[in-house]
Amino acid sequence: MAVDSTRSGATLTTGILDPQPVVTVPTLRAKIEAQRPGLGVGFLPRHRIDDLLRRGELVELTLQHARPAQMTYMAWGGERPGRALQWLLRRLDPPSALQKLLGLDAGRTGTAK
């Protein structure tokens, strides 16, 4: 079974099976750039690599155990948000506005198994 051979961030251990050579990089952007030339293989957020997959610069492999989709949240300090934070919270509402900003609305092609 193939597993992630690249990691982003020292504390990220999602989807790693030892023993296997592992490359650790600080950010997910670096992980994408490492996997493009074949420095490793691994799970990447579909919305970040949509263009690369379409252009064939990365290919998707079907695994026996796919990594499940992950729900993400935003959170903020509760007591008395200042006006800048209040503005941000309004600007990022509804969730579709934030999804668009983050590019999460791209690459929704179903589960492409």
Add this chain to the structure above:
Amino acid sequence: MGVRLFDRSGRRATLTPAGRFVLEQGRRTLAASRALPDAARRVADGWETGLTIAVDTLFGLERLYPLTAELYALNPSVRVQITEEVLGGSWEALAQGRADLLIGVAQVQHGRGLPVREIGRVEFAFAATPRIRSCANTSPSRLQSCGAIAP
């Protein structure tokens, strides 16, 4: 100040290096003190002096640039700081006051009483270099020898 600001030895008085320094710093001090009442009014009106946004690396901090430009246009005296963090550590940043807003935390932590909003689902693809195509039916442990993974 007891410092010579002008050199009067020539036909025309010129600034000494100390004079140039005082002129430059003076201009800045003047501009800063002119801006101060406005900035103080904004703080009195409830604006933050600084705002730190922590974005999970799943998204990438550059996604937030347009937003900070909008905020800057609204109020240039709010210093916006964006940090990119990795899954997990983000809640600490909020609890420790290192961030005011977290974007992309993976789990809701119950019992903290902090406001939370759903963003959406991130889907993952297991991705590799296209060279892996020539390694069809190759066992994962041999991917390196067939050229799919850089040595």
